Amino acid sequence: MEIHYRHRDMNNNFRKFNGSQVAVLRMKIISFYEKYGEKATIEAFGTDRKAINRWKKKLRNMGGKLVALVPLSTRPKKVRKSAIPVEIIDFIRVARQERPRLGKEKIKPLLDEYCTQRGMKSISESTIGNIIKRHHLRFQQQINIDHDS
Numbered sequence: 001m002e003i004h005y006r007h008r009d010m011n012n013n014f015r016k017f018n019g020s021q022v023a024v025l026r027m028k029i030i031s032f033y034e035k036y037g038e039k040a041t042i043e044a045f046g047t048d049r050k051a052i053n054r055w056k057k058k059l060r061n062m063g064g065k066l067v068a069l070v071p072l073s074t075r076p077k078k079v080r081k082s083a084i085p086v087e088i089i090d091f092i093r094v095a096r097q098e099r100p101r102l103g104k105e106k107i108k109p110l111l112d113e114y115c116t117q118r119g120m121k122s123i124s125e126s127t128i129g130n131i132i133k134r135h136h137l138r139f140q141q142q143i144n145i146d147h148d149s
Contacts, residue, residue: 023069100139104128
């Protein structure tokens with residue numbers, strides 16, 4: 001019984017493993033449940049009867065194939081698209097490439113002027129920070145240190 005305690009943490013966070021590892025673990029849990037019962041399975045794996053029955057039903061419907069126990073994607077079917085115009089993102093990218101240490105606070109007035117000239121709605125300072133983070137616009141300048149002097 002001691003061997004199965006190590007699976008408890010795996011059961012709580014399946015996302016750390018690839019699909020086949022999860023399917024194999026689920027199969028082990030099902031066979032353990034059939035052999036030792038509900039109480040022992042809950043103690044050993046922390047998995048309840050409802051989840052096990054759900055896995056058994058999927059396994060039955062797929063003709064006993066292990067593929068049935070591979071978890072489905074948890075990603076939402078509809079993902080919100082960014083409403084920020086590409087021109088604004090490009091402006092921030094160019095500003096950060098030219099001056100890598102330019103922060104969101106200093107980019108904001110420049111961007112406001114850029115948007116006003118083009119008749120666009122500007123964005124907030126925090127949104128500029130989110131764009132820098134999301135689009136990986138952290139450019140580091142190469143600093144050459146002369147060790148000889």
